[in-house]
Every structure is written in C-alpha cells, then in structure tokens.
Amino acid sequence: MRFRLTGAALSAALLASAAFPAAADPVFNRIAVFSVAENLPADMDPATETSAEIIAASEDGNTLIYSDSPLGALGFFDITDMKVPAALGITTLEGEPTSVAVSGAKALVGVNTSESYTDPSGFLGVVDIASRTLESQCDLGGQPDSVAVSPDGSIVAIAIENERDEELNDGEIPQMPAGDLVIISLNDGVADCATIKHVALAGFSEMVAPTDPEPEFVDINDDNEIVVTLQENNGIAIIDGNTGEVKNHFSAGSVDISGVDIEKDGKLDFTGSLSGIAREPDTVKWLDNDRFAIANEGDYKGGSRGFSIFSDAGELLYDSGSSFERAVASIGHFPDKRADKKGVEPEGMIKGTFGDTNYLFVLSERASVVGVYDDSAADAPELVQLLPSGLSPESGVAIPARNLLVTANETDLGPDGGVRAHVMLYAYEDAEPNYPQILSDVSRDELIGFGALSGLAADPGDASKLYAVNDSFYSAQPSIFIIDASQKPAMITDVIRVTRDGAPAEKLDLEGVATDGNGGFWLASEGNPDKEVPHAVYHVDGTGAITETIDLPEALLANQTRFGMEGITTVGEGDDLTLWMAVQREWADDEKGFVKLLAYKPATKEWGAVAYPLETPEKGWIGLSEITANGDSVYIVERDNQIGEAAKLKKLYKVALSDMQPAPIGSDLPVVEKQEAADLMPLMKSASNGFVVDKIEGFTIAADGTAYAVTDNDGVDDSSGETLFFTVSLN
Numbered sequence: 066m067r068f069r070l071t072g073a074a075l076s077a078a079l080l081a082s083a084a085f086p087a088a089a090d091p092v093f094n095r096i097a098v099f100s101v102a103e104n105l106p107a108d109m110d111p112a113t114e115t116s117a118e119i120i121a122a123s124e125d126g127n128t129l130i131y132s133d134s135p136l137g138a139l140g141f142f143d144i145t146d147m148k149v150p151a152a153l154g155i156t157t158l159e160g161e162p163t164s165v166a167v168s169g170a171k172a173l174v175g176v177n178t179s180e181s182y183t184d185p186s187g188f189l190g191v192v193d194i195a196s197r198t199l200e201s202q203c204d205l206g207g208q209p210d211s212v213a214v215s216p217d218g219s220i221v222a223i224a225i226e227n228e229r230d231e232e233l234n235d236g237e238i239p240q241m242p243a244g245d246l247v248i249i250s251l252n253d254g255v256a257d258c259a260t261i262k263h264v265a266l267a268g269f270s271e272m273v274a275p276t277d278p279e280p281e282f283v284d285i286n287d288d289n290e291i292v293v294t295l296q297e298n299n300g301i302a303i304i305d306g307n308t309g310e311v312k313n314h315f316s317a318g319s320v321d322i323s324g325v326d327i328e329k330d331g332k333l334d335f336t337g338s339l340s341g342i343a344r345e346p347d348t349v350k351w352l353d354n355d356r357f358a359i360a361n362e363g364d365y366k367g368g369s370r371g372f373s374i375f376s377d378a379g380e381l382l383y384d385s386g387s388s389f390e391r392a393v394a395s396i397g398h399f400p401d402k403r404a405d406k407k408g409v410e411p412e413g414m415i416k417g418t419f420g421d422t423n424y425l426f427v428l429s430e431r432a433s434v435v436g437v438y439d440d441s442a443a444d445a446p447e448l449v450q451l452l453p454s455g456l457s458p459e460s461g462v463a464i465p466a467r468n469l470l471v472t473a474n475e476t477d478l479g480p481d482g483g484v485r486a487h488v489m490l491y492a493y494e495d496a497e498p499n500y501p502q503i504l505s506d507v508s509r510d511e512l513i514g515f516g517a518l519s520g521l522a523a524d525p526g527d528a529s530k531l532y533a534v535n536d537s538f539y540s541a542q543p544s545i546f547i548i549d550a551s552q553k554p555a556m557i558t559d560v561i562r563v564t565r566d567g568a569p570a571e572k573l574d575l576e577g578v579a580t581d582g583n584g585g586f587w588l589a590s591e592g593n594p595d596k597e598v599p600h601a602v603y604h605v606d607g608t609g610a611i612t613e614t615i616d617l618p619e620a621l622l623a624n625q626t627r628f629g630m631e632g633i634t635t636v637g638e639g640d641d642l643t644l645w646m647a648v649q650r651e652w653a654d655d656e657k658g659f660v661k662l663l664a665y666k667p668a669t670k671e672w673g674a675v676a677y678p679l680e681t682p683e684k685g686w687i688g689l690s691e692i693t694a695n696g697d698s699v700y701i702v703e704r705d706n707q708i709g710e711a712a713k714l715k716k717l718y719k720v721a722l723s724d725m726q727p728a729p730i731g732s733d734l735p736v737v738e739k740q741e742a743a744d745l746m747p748l749m750k751s752a753s754n755g756f757v758v759d760k761i762e763g764f765t766i767a768a769d770g771t772a773y774a775v776t777d778n779d780g781v782d783d784s785s786g787e788t789l790f791f792t793v794s795l796n
Contacts, residue, residue, distance in 0.1 A: 090449075098488070100486070100487050101140055101485065101487065106154070106155070114477050116477055116486045117473035117475060117486050117488050118164075126144075128144070130165055131165065131473050133162065134162060137158055137161055139155060160188070161177040174190045175205070185208035186204075187207060189209065209247075210224045210226040210281060211283045212224075213283045220249065220251060226244045229277070236365070238297055243267050244280050245263050245267075246280055262309040273298045274297070277297075282349050290354070291304040292351060294346040296345050301359070313378065315379035319369070320344060321339065324387045325408060326394070331541035333516070342363075344361040345361060347412050349414070352416060355377055357374070357375060359375065360372050360411040383444075396788075397514075397786065397788045399516070400431045400780075400781040400786070407431075414427060417470065428458040433781070453489075453787045456478070456487070468494065469490060469493070484756060485710070487709075501554050502555065502753070502789055503790040504555075506558050518535060519760075520762065520763050521578070523768060532586065533578070535575060538782065541571075542569060572596075572599065574593065576629075577646065586605050590603060592627065593629075600617045601615060602633065602644060630663070631690045634692050645725070646662070646663040648661045662675050662677050662727075675727055675736070678737075680703065682714070685711075687714060689703055691762060697721060698720065700742055702774075704759070708759040709756040717743040718739040720737045745793070752791045760776055761777075772792060773792055774790070774791055
C-alpha cells in the first residue's frame with residue numbers, strides 16, 4: 066500500500082503522469098461548454114442567478130439533467146451533438162432541488178421544502194425525462210441531500226441530512242432533529258412510496274455527535290450495498306440496501322500532511338505541515354463491490370485536502386496526502402485565499418470505465434480542477450491528467466458509451482458581471498491533452514506556485530526562454546518567473562523574487578516586464594492611489610533586487626487613476642534607450658476613447674507620450690494590457706473586461722515605430738495609427754475549448770520570431786483558475 070507521495074517521489078510521479086500522458090494513451094479534452102443561463106425562460110430576467118449542482122445523464126447519454134438550487138428547478142439540455150449542447154428548458158419544483166439521479170426514463174430528484182433548520186421537510190420527486198414533467202412524489206420526512214439509484218434499478222437511497230445551522234452556536238453539533246437514510250423501492254424508475262424504509266444512523270460510538278449523524282452523500286454498489294458519509298461526524302456507514310441493516314460503521318480517521326500552503330498571506334509557500342486533520346468526507350463512490358473512495362472536503366472542523374480509498378470492512382487502502390493539492394498548485398490553480406482553511410477542497414467524485422481503464426475523477430471545488438486517476442493498479446491510483454473544470458465543480462457524470470465526461474459547475478457570478486454557471490463536456494480521445502498549457506517544474510524540492518501572470522517578455526539571446534511577472538494578488542511575493550517555452554506544456558523552471566533591501570518588495574503591482582540586456586529587468590507597476598501603491602517603473606538586477614525606482618512625473622500623477630501601466634518594452638539601447646509603457650485606461654486629462662503610451666529615456670530622464678485610440682466597448686470598458694516592441698513595430702494587447710459569452714474584443718494591434726514620436730507631458734499628444742495584428746478571441750476559445758476568460762495580459766515575441774500570449778487567472782479568486790499560454794500567428 067502507498068499512503069502518500071512527498072518530495073522527489075511526488076515530483077517525479079506528477080511530471081511523468083499529469084504533465085505528459087503517453088502519446089499512445091487516450092486523454093480527456095474539453096470539447097464544449099454549456100452556460101445554464103441559456104435555460105432561463107424567455108420571460109425571466111437574463112441576469113437571474115442560476116446554478117448547475119448535481120448532474121445526471123439519461124440512459125441513452127443524450128440528455129443531461131441538473132439540479133438548480135437558486136432557481137428551484139431541474140434543468141435539461143440535449144447533447145446528441147456533444148460539441149453543440151442545446152437548451153431544453155427547466156422544470157420548476159415547489160422547493161429546492163438538492164440532488165438528482167436517473168432510473169430508466171425517470172429523473173429522481175430530492176427536493177428540500179424545509180421551513181427552518183428545526184422543521185426540516187422534503188420529498189423525492191419523479192420527473193419524466195421526455196416530457197420534463199413532475200409525475201409523482203414521496204414525502205421523505207426530512208431535508209434530502211444526496212440521491213443514488215442502485216445499478217439494477219431496484220432501489221433509490223436518499224441521505225436525509227437535516228443540515229445544521231452554521232450560525233447557531235458557531236455551528237456546533239449536535240443540532241436536532243437528526244437525519245437518517247431513506248430507502249425506496251423502484252418499479253420502472255417510479256418510486257413506490259409505500260416501501261419507504263428509514264434507517265437510523267445515530268448512536269455510532271466513533272461519531273463526534275452520536276445523536277446527530279448529518280448524512281451527506283450516498284452511493285450503491287452491484288450488491289445493493291449503500292455507503293453513506295456522515296461528513297460533520299467524520300464517519301462512514303455501510304447499509305444493506307435490501308433490508309436496511311447497518312452492516313458496518315467506522316471513522317474516516319485523520320491524516321498528517323506536509324508540503325502544503327497553510328496561510329492566506331499573499332504568497333505561495335508549499336512548505337507547511339498539518340497534523341491530525343479529520344478527513345470529513347463529502348462525496349463517496351464505490352470503485353467496485355469491496356472498495357470505495359471519499360473526497361475529503363471537510364465542513365465542520367476538518368478537511369484533509371485530498372481523497373482516500375477504504376475497503377467496506379473499514380480498512381484504509383490509500384490516502385492521497387498532499388499529492389493532489391500539490392499537483393493542482395503546479396498548474397497554477399491553488400487558491401491562496403483558502404490556504405488557511407481547507408485548501409483545494411476536493412468535493413465531488415466521478416467513476417467511469419473508458420476502454421479497458423477504470424478511472425476515478427476527483428473534483429476540486431475551490432481550485433476548479435478535475436484530477437483524472439487511473440484506478441487499474443492494485444496498490445494505488447495514478448494521476449494521469451488535470452482538467453480545467455470551470456468555476457466550482459460540484460458534481461459530474463461519466464458516459465463511457467459516448468466516450469464523454471461531464472462536470473457541473475455551480476458558481477454563478479453573472480449578477481455581478483462575471484462568468485455564469487456552466488456545464489463542461491470532455492471527450493475521451495486519441496489526442497494530445499490541451500490542458501495544462503503552462504505548469505511549474507515539480508521536480509524542484511520546493512514547488513514553485515504561480516498565478517496571476519500579468520506580463521510577458523522574451524530573452525533576447527535564447528528563443529526558448531521567456532519571463533513572466535505576477536501582479537498584486539501575490540502582494541507578499543512579487544516574482545519574475547523563468548519559462549521554458551520549448552516544452553509542451555511550457556515549463557516554469559525557476560523564479561526570481563523581487564526584493565527591496567533584501568525583503569520581498571511591498572506596494573508593487575507588477576503588470577509588465579522587459580529585459581535590460583544585462584541580465585536584469587525593467588518592471589512596470591500599476592499603482593492604486595487608494596491603497597498608496599505608486600505608479601512606477603523599477604529596475605532590478607538578475608537576483609531581483611530593486612536597483613532603481615523611477616517615479617512618474619507630477620504632471621502625470623496630477624491626473625492619475627488606479628488603471629495605470631499594464632506593460633513595458635524597450636526600444637534602442639545605450640543612450641538611445643527608450644522605455645515604452647502602455648496605460649490601461651483613460652486618465653483625467655485624456656480624451657474619452659484615447660489612452661497614453663508613455664515614453665521614458667533613462668539617459669536624460671525625459672518623459673513623453675503619444676495617444677492611442679481605443680475601440681468602443683459594447684459593454685463595460687476597453688483598455689490596454691501589454692506592449693511589446695519587435696522589428697519596426699510595437700504590438701499592443703487591447704481587450705474588453707468581459708468574460709464568457711459577454712466577451713467581444715481581445716485583439717492584438719501593431720503601431721509602426723516611426724509613428725511613435727512622443728510629445729511632452731501636458732501638450733497635445735500625437736495620435737498613433739494602429740493596425741490589427743491578430744484576433745485573440747478565436748485562439749482563446751480554441752486553446753482549451755472553454756469560455757473566454759477576460760484577462761489576456763501578456764504578449765511577447767521570442768528571439769526566433771514565435772509570438773506567445775498568456776492570461777491572468779486572478780489568483781483563482783472568483784476565477785476558474787485557468788491560465789492559457791499559446792502561440793499567436795501575426796498578420
């Protein structure tokens with residue numbers, strides 16, 4: 066048995082598996098995205114909050130059904146053409162749907178109708194999939210959570226959680242009334258309400274609060290054995306689904322983990338350790354009739370950031386320890402704002418056999434990642450891929466007959482102008498994996514975490530070497546990342562920390578980087594006067610130490626806003642060197658629709674500028690994100706601030722250097738002419754077949770003429786965490 070991989074063993078395993086699946090092995094690639102807002106009725110406000118939580122598939126694999134808690138409905142869409150999902154509408158329910166499963170032609174949905182935590186109620190609804198109508202319902206006598214149908218279609222099991230009030234007594238348990246497990250017989254998918262069995266789950270000696278079991282998730286194996294997690298109690302029970310007899314119950318135990326980030330502190334530091342952390346499992350899935358896996362999300366006091374495999378006798382067979390979280394961090398998806406809580410929070414699980422391989426899929430709610438594990442080995446599952454899931458995956462379903470994997474992602478930021486809740490579809494295919502596109506070198510003893518990449522530069526002497534910086538999301542760890550672009554995925558091989566007087570440099574918001582030709586760098590920092598972060602240009606040496614600070618002149622700062630310099634590039638050398646910086650949006654002295662390209666000559670300390678004309682936004686705003694000089698032109702990234710279906714403009718323009726004749730600050734600025742060099746929207750859509758992210762922030766042209774672009778993932782804060790890194794063909 067193998068319980069944990071750490072250090073070099075973990076690094077070697079991940080590098081060999083997650084980053085580079087064998088060329089002959091099929092892989093999972095995202096092929097389509099469905100925004101569940103498309104299912105909103107025509108007479109409903111399109112900004113209405115919606116969600117995709119628990120998802121199931123019809124038996125023919127052509128229809129997907131998901132629970133939508135905020136809308137109080139089941140949603141349906143057609144995937145007969147899996148690359149073009151089509152909305153089928155919703156079925157409104159008199160309550161909050163919490164889970165859905167399929168039996169034959171029916172969808173079985175648990176619906177919460179509770180008036181309060183102390184007066185829980187709910188029913189099991191039977192919905193005809195073809196007509197999408199609620200045909201019957203069974204009173205469950207409490208608040209349902211998870212619903213599962215046995216493989217032979219003879220029974221349905223429902224976890225009656227009767228969840229606790231987290232505002233009452235700081236959420237401490239016990240809180241009555243206690244939940245239990247309900248078993249109902251099925252006849253051609255229809256629940257026979259007269260056969261309801263209530264199985265008591267209280268009184269187990271290993272429970273935290275024996276009177277309040279808090280059942281969370283259920284699954285049923287081929288022997289009609291039901292496994293149920295008691296999340297807040299850190300417990301697991303095995304029940305005979307035919308008789309309702311409790312066959313076994315035991316604690317999920319605790320785990321010691323090392324090599325993890327445990328502080329929410331504006332930096333990524335994977336050297337921390339945690340001891341005696343209760344697993345507190347959420348989702349549970351039978352892997353066969355004798356083994357099951359649990360996702361150790363935590364909810365009450367624990368959460369061990371990984372997953373475990375147990376036998377039905379209660380024997381621990383495998384624990385992922387820190388390996389899953391570290392793998393997630395290596396592709397830039399670690400959520401630092403959750404570091405002091407439960408980290409990546411594995412919550413959902415999917416099981417499926419594709420070809421001859423048994424797969425277990427582990428869904429990270431906070432990192433928005435799916436870990437793909439080969440469960441064919443006898444000793445331990447092997448991580449073979451990491452997939453981008455969209456924002457906050459809650460559940461999923463495998464459809465092996467169609468070589469299809471599906472995830473449901475619950476978070477809807479649409480009402481706040483962000484991305485909507487989505488369902489993601491992945492094909493199992495003979496191809497190269499299209500994600501991740503950039504990752505850190507996990508063979509290093511100290512893992513390099515990364516995120517919020519906001520500027521890109523090329524090494525003038527090495528076509529394979531690029532540099533990227535992170536922005537103020539990592540305020541305690543401003544960094545210059547060294548990238549080997551010749552590898553696929555691109556590999557972050559090293560990092561230079563930016564320092565002032567030997568300590569991490571504070572009050573920086575690095576948005577641009579350029580090499581100085583002598584082993585050092587010029588850095589553009591976007592200021593924010595409200596946070597006392599100055600707009601400034603910095604020079605650092607090869608170790609990252611700041612050697613010079615260049616403040617903007619008062620004539621500029623008199624009209625400053627927080628939308629400052631978003632890129633920096635160099636033109637000329639020696640006494641003829643000019644630094645050019647792109648200002649993101651209009652300042653107070655700019656005519657609407659025009660922004661400044663700033664020029665600074667280090668030799669004379671002179672400032673100047675030209676005016677750059679912006680496109681007109683359909684919604685939100687449009688601004689600049691990068692500037693790169695190459696040959697006789699300067700290339701500029703211009704983008705809107707929209708995401709997903711609302712995104713309309715992500716383009717690369719070029720301006721002739723001969724047109725870049727700066728005028729003094731405060732004078733009438735000459736307006737440059739721009740020419741479209743590339744439309745980045747199609748590239749961003751095709752890069753990983755996801756929704757269009759808003760922040761394309763880095764662009765450069767390598768010494769061999771290859772053009773590269775990178776996106777900013779906002780530090781995985783209200784973001785899917787995806788970092789796209791791709792090449793660009795220039796017009």
